[in-house]
Amino acid sequence: MKKLLAIIILFYGLSISAQNIVIQEVFYNQPMGSDKFELVNTTAGTINISTWWMCARFNYRQLGSATDIEILQGSLNMTPGMHTKLRIITYNLDNSLSDFGIYIDTNFPNPASMEDFIQYGGSTDVGRGTVAVAKGIWRDMDPGPAFVLDFIPLAGAGQSTNFDGSNGGGGQLTFATDFVNGAPTLPISLLTLSGTVNTSKQVDLHWIALDEFNSDKHEIERSTDGQHYDVIGEVSSQNLGASPGYYNFLDKTPQKNILLYYRVREVNFDGEEILSSTLYVKVKDVPDHKMTISPMPVQNNVCFAMELYWPGEETGQFRIVDMSGKIVFSFDEPLLEGYNIIMHLVNGIDPGVYMMILSNNGGDYVTNHFLIAR
Numbered sequence: 001m002k003k004l005l006a007i008i009i010l011f012y013g014l015s016i017s018a019q020n021i022v023i024q025e026v027f028y029n030q031p032m033g034s035d036k037f038e039l040v041n042t043t044a045g046t047i048n049i050s051t052w053w054m055c056a057r058f059n060y061r062q063l064g065s066a067t068d069i070e071i072l073q074g075s076l077n078m079t080p081g082m083h084t085k086l087r088i089i090t091y092n093l094d095n096s097l098s099d100f101g102i103y104i105d106t107n108f109p110n111p112a113s114m115e116d117f118i119q120y121g122g123s124t125d126v127g128r129g130t131v132a133v134a135k136g137i138w139r140d141m142d143p144g145p146a147f148v149l150d151f152i153p154l155a156g157a158g159q160s161t162n163f164d165g166s167n168g169g170g171g172q173l174t175f176a177t178d179f180v181n182g183a184p185t186l187p188i189s190l191l192t193l194s195g196t197v198n199t200s201k202q203v204d205l206h207w208i209a210l211d212e213f214n215s216d217k218h219e220i221e222r223s224t225d226g227q228h229y230d231v232i233g234e235v236s237s238q239n240l241g242a243s244p245g246y247y248n249f250l251d252k253t254p255q256k257n258i259l260l261y262y263r264v265r266e267v268n269f270d271g272e273e274i275l276s277s278t279l280y281v282k283v284k285d286v287p288d289h290k291m292t293i294s295p296m297p298v299q300n301n302v303c304f305a306m307e308l309y310w311p312g313e314e315t316g317q318f319r320i321v322d323m324s325g326k327i328v329f330s331f332d333e334p335l336l337e338g339y340n341i342i343m344h345l346v347n348g349i350d351p352g353v354y355m356m357i358l359s360n361n362g363g364d365y366v367t368n369h370f371l372i373a374r
Contacts (some may be wrong), residue, residue, distance in 0.1 A: 019137060019172065020047055023116045024083065026100050027160035027184045028093035034211060034242060035093045036160075036186040038085045039102065041078040049084075050076040052115070055101040055108060057127045059091050072187050073274075085186050096154070097121035101128050111135035118179065120152040120161060137174055150176040158213050158241050160184035183214045185268065190276040193264055197283050197339035199309050203251040204338075207264050207276055212239045214268045220249045223261040226278070237266070256285040284339060289366055291358060297371040298346055306342045306356065308366055310335045318342075319357045320349065328354070346372060 025038040037054070041047055050064030061068040064076055067089065074084030093100070099119045107113040109131060117132035119125075123141065129149045132138035142148035155161050159181045167175045188211045195205040205220065215237035221229035238245040247264075254260055260283070264276040284307055286292055291308040298304045310316070313336050320329040328349055333342050351374040359365035 019116050021049060021052075021078065021102060021115050023100065023102060023118055023163065025160050025162045025184065025186060026093070026118065026120075027155075027186050028098070028100070028120075029095040029155055029157060029159070030092075030211075030242060032092045033087070033089055035088045035091075036072065036085060036184075036211075037088070037100065038083055038186060039078070040084075041080055041082045044080050046077060046079050048077045051105070053103040053106060053108075054088075055099075055103055055128060056091070056093050057098045060106075060108070061088065061091055072189070094121075097124065097126055099127045099129060099132075101132065116174075118152060118161070118174070119149045119176070121154045123148045123151050125149055136172055139173065139175060152176045152179045153181065155181040158183070160186065183269075184211075185214055185270050185272060186211075187268075187272065187274045188212045188215060188266055190264060190266055190274060193262065193276045193279045195262060195279050195281055196336060197254075197281065197309075199311055199338050201254070201256070201283055201285070201309070201339070203254045203260070203262070203281050203283065205249045205251065205262060205264075205279070207247050209237070209245040209247065209266065211242060212237055212245055213241055214270065215239055216267050216269045218247060219265040219267060220251075221263050221265060222251065222254075224255065224258060226261045229261070229263065231265075254281070254283045256283050258282065284341075286339070291356065291366045291368045293356060293368055293370045297373040299373050300346055300349065300351075303343050303345050304370075306340075306344065306358075308340055308342075308358070309338060310340055311337065311364055313337045314360055316358050316360055318344070319359075321355045321357060323353055323355075 020043045022040045022042050024040045027036040052063045054061050063069050070087040072085040072087055074082050101117040102115040103113050105113050111131050111134040114131050114135050117138050125147045133140045139150040140147050141150050152161055161179050161181055164180050165178050167177045188209050191208040193207045195203050198204050218235045219231050220233040222232045223229040233249050235247055260281045262279040266274045286307050291306050294305050315332050316335045318331050319327050322328055351372050353371055355369050357367045
């Protein structure tokens with residue numbers, strides 16, 4: 001009975017010492033603000049890591065500090081099996097010899113506080129290697145007072161260090177050979193998608209991608225209800241690394257007079273997908289070379305709208321002319337190439353029929369009659 005009890009206690013002790021949150025990937029050879037890392041919840045329960053810390057060569061950042069750490073994918077309240085990917089904003093990971101550790105609290109010298117650890121670039125203990133060895137999650141290659149740590153070779157330019165578990169590490173004791181250096185799988189950042197409606201009533205989409213190392217393609221999606229999207233085109237990824245990639249796509253056949261939803265889906269070679277922000281566009285079927293004015297009649301001291309297509313980006317000159325040809329009011333408004341909606345206020349003009357004339361210095365113009373109510 002005593003032997004059985006001892007075995008049960010041993011197994012229980014092993015289960016609670018195993019890592020729950022594991023370092024999956026570290027992308028460290030980047031400019032300030034571009035280093036990233038990925039954590040995985042290997043348990044069957046949800047773990048909130050918002051109060052946890054990362055440590056790299058005695059530099060510490062709390063995972064839940066939005067000014068220091070940006071969540072790229074997943075959540076700090078990690079559900080079972082969740083992969084959470086983060087960007088380090090205010091610290092640059094060393095790209096020659098360093099370590100990277102995850103802690104559950106700020107008692108950094110305490111092995112019980114360390115959750116996971118890797119050493120890369122050399123065997124010299126430069127931070128918390130002794131803590132990781134005492135914890136039993138990293139190897140000392142020459143046992144004794146002078147620690148000679150197992151280490152992962154440096155990742156090359158544009159590469160990350162990625163856990164593959166090829167030697168069975170990751171649960172407790174991890175070997176350096178459980179990690180490989182290669183193309184990063186950490187996600188790119190899609191900046192806000194933008195677009196304009198051109199003079200041909202087509203939607204011209206533009207977006208910027210950052211940190212593309214492992215990207216396959218960009219799929220352009222369109223929806224009429226914001227729920228069900230169709231792929232309307234595809235653009236191959238430029239994979240320019242840390243340099244921004246500039247993309248555009250022309251939707252030549254947008255539906256008219258309804259709200260359209262656009263988004264871009266970036267697809268990596270490993271199958272991961274990242275969505276851009278959603279762009280809302282309404283292509284108005286305004287006749288060519290015509291300006292529509294609404295509501296009609298126009299009310300004094302109430303804004304009205306002018307909708308039109310214009311050949312270029314510039315400042316337009318608007319003139320309100322009465323039926324005798326006299327200019328009763330004039331104003332300037334900025335115009336975009338393509339579809340425009342201009343809001344303006346009528347104030348103090350006598351009721352009657354007038355003509356709105358829009359022109360530029362190049363000789364382009366458009367007119368329309370409108371009525372100011374009595």
